[in-house]
Amino acid sequence: MIEHDDLGKAARAGGSARRTYPFAEPPELRSSAVTQHPVVIAGGGPVGLATALELARHGVRSVVLEKRDTVGNGSRAICWAKRTLEICDRLGTAERMRERGVTWSVGRVYAGPSPEPVFSFDLLPDKAQKFPAFVNLQQYYAEEYLIDQLSEQPEAELRWQSEVVHVDSARDGVMVTVRTPAGAYQLYCEYLIAADGQRSTIRGMLALDLEGRGFEDPFLLVDVKMKASFPPESRFWFDPPFNPGQTASLHKQADDVWRLDFQLGRGVDRAQALAPEHVEAKVRGFLGSEADFAYEWVSLHTFQCRRMARFVHGRVIFAGDAAHVVPPFGARGANGGLQDVDNFGWKLALILRGLAPGSLLDSYDAERGYAADESLLSSTRSADFMTPQGAASRAFRDAVLDLSQDFGFARRIVNTGRLSVPCTLDGSPLNTEDQEKFSRRHRPGAVCRDAPVVIDGVEGWFLERLGGQFVGILFTDEGDIGAADYSALEGRPIPVGSLTVKPPGASGKGVVIDRDGLLYRHYDARPGTYYLVRPDQHVAGRWRRFERGKVEAALARATGRQTESRRSPEGG
Amino acid sequence: MNVAGGLRNSLGIEDPDGFYASLIGLHEGLTAEESDAVNAKLILLMANHIGDRRVLDEILARVASD
Numbered sequence: 001m002i003e004h005d006d007l008g009k010a011a012r013a014g015g016s017a018r019r020t021y022p023f024a025e026p027p028e029l030r031s032s033a034v035t036q037h038p039v040v041i042a043g044g045g046p047v048g049l050a051t052a053l054e055l056a057r058h059g060v061r062s063v064v065l066e067k068r069d070t071v072g073n074g075s076r077a078i079c080w081a082k083r084t085l086e087i088c089d090r091l092g093t094a095e096r097m098r099e100r101g102v103t104w105s106v107g108r109v110y111a112g113p114s115p116e117p118v119f120s121f122d123l124l125p126d127k128a129q130k131f132p133a134f135v136n137l138q139q140y141y142a143e144e145y146l147i148d149q150l151s152e153q154p155e156a157e158l159r160w161q162s163e164v165v166h167v168d169s170a171r172d173g174v175m176v177t178v179r180t181p182a183g184a185y186q187l188y189c190e191y192l193i194a195a196d197g198q199r200s201t202i203r204g205m206l207a208l209d210l211e212g213r214g215f216e217d218p219f220l221l222v223d224v225k226m227k228a229s230f231p232p233e234s235r236f237w238f239d240p241p242f243n244p245g246q247t248a249s250l251h252k253q254a255d256d257v258w259r260l261d262f263q264l265g266r267g268v269d270r271a272q273a274l275a276p277e278h279v280e281a282k283v284r285g286f287l288g289s290e291a292d293f294a295y296e297w298v299s300l301h302t303f304q305c306r307r308m309a310r311f312v313h314g315r316v317i318f319a320g321d322a323a324h325v326v327p328p329f330g331a332r333g334a335n336g337g338l339q340d341v342d343n344f345g346w347k348l349a350l351i352l353r354g355l356a357p358g359s360l361l362d363s364y365d366a367e368r369g370y371a372a373d374e375s376l377l378s379s380t381r382s383a384d385f386m387t388p389q390g391a392a393s394r395a396f397r398d399a400v401l402d403l404s405q406d407f408g409f410a411r412r413i414v415n416t417g418r419l420s421v422p423c424t425l426d427g428s429p430l431n432t433e434d435q436e437k438f439s440r441r442h443r444p445g446a447v448c449r450d451a452p453v454v455i456d457g458v459e460g461w462f463l464e465r466l467g468g469q470f471v472g473i474l475f476t477d478e479g480d481i482g483a484a485d486y487s488a489l490e491g492r493p494i495p496v497g498s499l500t501v502k503p504p505g506a507s508g509k510g511v512v513i514d515r516d517g518l519l520y521r522h523y524d525a526r527p528g529t530y531y532l533v534r535p536d537q538h539v540a541g542r543w544r545r546f547e548r549g550k551v552e553a554a555l556a557r558a559t560g561r562q563t564e565s566r567r568s569p570e571g572g
Numbered sequence: 573m574n575v576a577g578g579l580r581n582s583l584g585i586e587d588p589d590g591f592y593a594s595l596i597g598l599h600e601g602l603t604a605e606e607s608d609a610v611n612a613k614l615i616l617l618m619a620n621h622i623g624d625r626r627v628l629d630e631i632l633a634r635v636a637s638d
Contacts, residue, residue, distance in 0.1 A: 378589070393599060396592075
């Protein structure tokens, strides 16, 4: 979101003081030599920190430059989606996020004065997965956990109070000028990751811009700390008595912090909206005049739906809010940013190790651009429903809400934000399309779905067995069909791990037992079915029978080493 | 329980978010009178497509009771 403002000292004093991190004088300041780095990351938010961790997992060194001396002030991003938790699980922070955060999957929508919801929904009908639909947690916790993980990674270096003030982009790398309290210095890197947020200074330095649409209606975001007995659900109101004619929402976070979000209506003066007495009136109108609470964070924002036309500019890669900005209600900001990292991390590692051409990054632009477009379209539609522009739009909106009490179809049209689900990368140049009949769910480009498994008698989750490198999954109900041929892919320069999945009740050493038969169902698998899965757990290709030549061709395609005879990607 | 009488309760519209966006898009930049005219034509076309007089009467009754 854009345009943050603090309420002032009252809000800041309430905000939990986060740990600060010391400035350490880098070696560059003691020497005139310019140091060389494979990757420099501008921005120490969730996207920048996750990038460093993801690259370290692939053995790639990086330096993170963060201009402040602490994590983000205020709660900021709070709804971490299942896909993000799956990604963070590989980075080593998901369990801590879940432990500290508030797990929820139920949402309720209210309209008018009625205390009964117009309808409720469950975002995770399939509970047989390791992670829930959402964990609500203040962004600073998510960042602190990533920082803790990074401190154990010798490949990653985090430099505080280090601000990128100039970039000089060349054909084979980028010269980065860094300002610190002890002076300025330069770093040379093969790739620069611009993870410096929606107001990205690097975007400005390269004279690039975000394109898209902004909405006028301002929203007041207030995080308060209080003891309350509200259930841990997402609640959304249209036209409630405490905010007539407008919307409001409520989310629970860790440490008894609650996020209140009030639509203010057009033409509201910003300064007036943020005046302490106005904020107080809004909050008390909602919580009651007797409510006992303390401010954590106050901010004003308007809906923004914008993206850069391209995310890769020579050796500079834009990710997260620097590349695309969406309104907060779909939980698509930080969640989208982490999927960016998950997408380009393995590609960059392959390129830096000389195993894939630099052009593989074009697929990051195509795939995450497609995902950003999907998010932007969804967010724009939600914003149009929540803040109808014009009388006709408002009349239809109100008619939908009215009908939604009696008609199921209308409830499906009510739009309070279509919450973040992972994008299926349809039309990606890395996909090898189906040549045999399969159900569409796990088509090439889709992200793998989790399910409970048993391996050597130990219960676990399917997704824990995937990720980091390419994996071939062979579904079988007997001995190892063509096992020699199949495992021979393991020792290649770009290795393909092998997993054998057997139906419930089967056995075998190191074999994945599909405990409840869900994998066979989700993946439309029959004995002999083989899936090639990318390091980011997206399906690269699938076949009814393992054929080495076909799998190798798909691997070449998925790593940008073979691109002939393809239509251009739909989303590119 | 079918609170909606004989009318279809479950979602019958394909890609409802996309349809809704198109519907709202129809009215973009129109005056109130133009919007009313568009809606009138919409209703007549949809009613003719439904055709069944019992269904149409039920819809009319449902809206009149509000």
